[in-house]
Amino acid sequence: MTVVHADKYRKLFLDESRRHLQAVEDRMLAEGDLSRSHLDEVFREIHSLKGMASTMGFAAMSGLAHRLEDVLDRWRSAGGLPGARARDVVLRVCDRLGEMRDDIASGSSGDLDWQDLDAALGEASDAPASRASLEDAVHVRLHLDPDCGSPAARAYLCLLRYRELDPDVESDPDEGRLLSGDAGQTLDLYLHGVDRAGIEAVYAGLTEVRALTFPDDEDAGGVPSPPGPPDEPELEPVRAESSGAAGKVRLPESVQAPVGLLDEFVDLLGELTITRSNIEETARVLGSELLLDEVDRLGKLVRTLHERVMGLRMLPFSLITGGLRRLVRDHARELGKEVELRVSGEEIGMDKSILLEVSDPLVHLLRNALDHGLEPPDERRRKGKLQQGSIELRAARTRNRVEVTVRDDGRGIDAESVRRRAVELGLFKEDESRRLGPSEIFACLFRPGFTTRTEASSLSGRGVGMDVVKSKVESLGGAIELVSAPGEGTEVRLSLPLSVAIVPVLLVAVGESVLAFPTPAVVRTVEAQPRDVRKKEDGHVLLTEEGQVPILSLGQVLRLQGRRRFERMPLVVTQTPRGPTALAVDAFLREEDLFIKPLRGPLQALRGLSGYSVLGDGRLVFLLDPPSLFGP
Amino acid sequence: MSTRAGARVVVVDDALFMRRHLRDLLEDAGHRVVGEGSDGDQLVALYETHRPDLVTLDLVMPNVGGLEALEALLGAHPAATVIVCSSVSDERSILEAIGLGARDYVLKPVQPAKLLDAVAKALRARG
Numbered sequence: 001m002t003v004v005h006a007d008k009y010r011k012l013f014l015d016e017s018r019r020h021l022q023a024v025e026d027r028m029l030a031e032g033d034l035s036r037s038h039l040d041e042v043f044r045e046i047h048s049l050k051g052m053a054s055t056m057g058f059a060a061m062s063g064l065a066h067r068l069e070d071v072l073d074r075w076r077s078a079g080g081l082p083g084a085r086a087r088d089v090v091l092r093v094c095d096r097l098g099e100m101r102d103d104i105a106s107g108s109s110g111d112l113d114w115q116d117l118d119a120a121l122g123e124a125s126d127a128p129a130s131r132a133s134l135e136d137a138v139h140v141r142l143h144l145d146p147d148c149g150s151p152a153a154r155a156y157l158c159l160l161r162y163r164e165l166d167p168d169v170e171s172d173p174d175e176g177r178l179l180s181g182d183a184g185q186t187l188d189l190y191l192h193g194v195d196r197a198g199i200e201a202v203y204a205g206l207t208e209v210r211a212l213t214f215p216d217d218e219d220a221g222g223v224p225s226p227p228g229p230p231d232e233p234e235l236e237p238v239r240a241e242s243s244g245a246a247g248k249v250r251l252p253e254s255v256q257a258p259v260g261l262l263d264e265f266v267d268l269l270g271e272l273t274i275t276r277s278n279i280e281e282t283a284r285v286l287g288s289e290l291l292l293d294e295v296d297r298l299g300k301l302v303r304t305l306h307e308r309v310m311g312l313r314m315l316p317f318s319l320i321t322g323g324l325r326r327l328v329r330d331h332a333r334e335l336g337k338e339v340e341l342r343v344s345g346e347e348i349g350m351d352k353s354i355l356l357e358v359s360d361p362l363v364h365l366l367r368n369a370l371d372h373g374l375e376p377p378d379e380r381r382r383k384g385k386l387q388q389g390s391i392e393l394r395a396a397r398t399r400n401r402v403e404v405t406v407r408d409d410g411r412g413i414d415a416e417s418v419r420r421r422a423v424e425l426g427l428f429k430e431d432e433s434r435r436l437g438p439s440e441i442f443a444c445l446f447r448p449g450f451t452t453r454t455e456a457s458s459l460s461g462r463g464v465g466m467d468v469v470k471s472k473v474e475s476l477g478g479a480i481e482l483v484s485a486p487g488e489g490t491e492v493r494l495s496l497p498l499s500v501a502i503v504p505v506l507l508v509a510v511g512e513s514v515l516a517f518p519t520p521a522v523v524r525t526v527e528a529q530p531r532d533v534r535k536k537e538d539g540h541v542l543l544t545e546e547g548q549v550p551i552l553s554l555g556q557v558l559r560l561q562g563r564r565r566f567e568r569m570p571l572v573v574t575q576t577p578r579g580p581t582a583l584a585v586d587a588f589l590r591e592e593d594l595f596i597k598p599l600r601g602p603l604q605a606l607r608g609l610s611g612y613s614v615l616g617d618g619r620l621v622f623l624l625d626p627p628s629l630f631g632p
Numbered sequence: 633m634s635t636r637a638g639a640r641v642v643v644v645d646d647a648l649f650m651r652r653h654l655r656d657l658l659e660d661a662g663h664r665v666v667g668e669g670s671d672g673d674q675l676v677a678l679y680e681t682h683r684p685d686l687v688t689l690d691l692v693m694p695n696v697g698g699l700e701a702l703e704a705l706l707g708a709h710p711a712a713t714v715i716v717c718s719s720v721s722d723e724r725s726i727l728e729a730i731g732l733g734a735r736d737y738v739l740k741p742v743q744p745a746k747l748l749d750a751v752a753k754a755l756r757a758r759g
Binding site for chain 2 (some may be wrong): 150152153156157160178179181204205206207208289293297300408519524525545588590591608
């Protein structure tokens, strides 16, 4: 054992040891009962003293301190707290340790006998625990965030959380002190009959708590501390994964599942969702709050399961970009055009069915860009453009959609000639058409038969098949938009849902019907008061922070019976190609997850509707597609 | 692999500014504010209409205060999850709200990370 005799530590040792002993004496002489944390504190002081003494080579002092430490430790692990007699023993030991210190201070080695104390210590260590309830208590210390604004409130919240785990949890500071606003940066808890995993699980749910420690562990190592004040132990947030030894068999981390099985999961989830709705409906009929709460929980589980399954179905966009790259390269060569295809967002995940279905429309859009968008190299040169054209294929994730964009820097489309063509085809009257915005004009390109092979070259082919692309995208629950500027290029944006089938909706009543708004399409709901509404010559508008929003009756738009005069008016504000629109309904019903089935056959032609579902009570509900409610 | 979908949240605060601020913070993080109220007396009705995953509740409001509203809500819907959003000078009220069963609290001015942490953990606790 290395013994440090250097005099420079001597003074430090003497000062520090006096401080430790003083702290222990103060604690032992303090009024009132000792708490667990006091006992821990005393243990730390003695432990530090022992460490210093042994480092300095003062054998008697370190021996006695070690003996006391043992006793203190036994008290702690037994969950007992020292009574008056035991405290008295501790004080006698401290006196002796003090004498040893003074002996050392006078230049000696503090080699005083302490065998007379050994028996007393032995007796004291066997003293029955004064509080049986602490016998199996686990001591937990929560370290609050330093910038936690209200330590008392935070500590109180922590205490309540742990009380859910152990109704008899004790705390320091206790509840009364916390409620009077008295708290420091740590909260000590004594929990009974709980394991560490449970304690750590609760900790993981706490906020503004920096760390969880088990003070009983910290000093158990018995490593002598260097001279100096007992430092706060290094704190690390405890991770919950410190479970015991793993079995010997190593399982693979992933298994393969046939793709068909994933489809089956989605169908089963649909059934599960509908069954949940049925139970909810029954619960409403029964008027059972209890059952409704359970159904609520069930709904959460189904939704989580849905997310997980949908997650399994996610495939990266890169899966189809390889083929698209090849297509562009080969097709450009056939056409004698030079092009650079830039692809981004290949890592973006998309539901497998959407990914596969969107491939055809993308092929079409890329071919269009090559055939009709990009100019031949000599024409580009003449126009002062780079000889090599550029096409960009980009996928990006927004909150709950994936946006896929195809953009070229070719000749673009002249909105004016599209407008004239629309008038020619009788889609709009001349004056009407002049009020249209560019996106409304370009939307005409998606009309079936809008362009023909016989017309002027500026439009030639650009619209061919665009109606097919549009209906494909919409059958996936997506939307399509085209913007273009002559000479600069064209950009087609597809906005696709992340997943299929189960859609969160807001149910509303219109007359006898129930209709469902996909909640992502709802900007907000408003119970409008008369003062929120203003009458203008062409109808009513809703006054909002962002400006005036036109109000339309959803019943009238869909030609359903619904009320036409409104006092307190439930409005659903939604985004349409005309901008934000407030749709008046008869009542908001509730929000729900619906398993949406696609419309088939002639129903597909219904404007503004994109699917249907069956409610728990057997009623049919149509899913609205607000963007297409007012479509051309 | 998949991220947890956002929560549906009802925000009750008498200050329009705070409602906007909370809405922006929550929606930027992928949650959805499905209903907003400016007074405590709207809380129960908002909750029953939207059945949100979570409510953020101001404590000091002109007509019916947050504590009263909280008591009414949890009386009718004990499973409701409420995060109190109040200023530090309300410590007594915050302690009282916690005693009434508020899941968590966030002090104003709201630190986005703390709000979102509280929301995420409250959601996880709902399971």
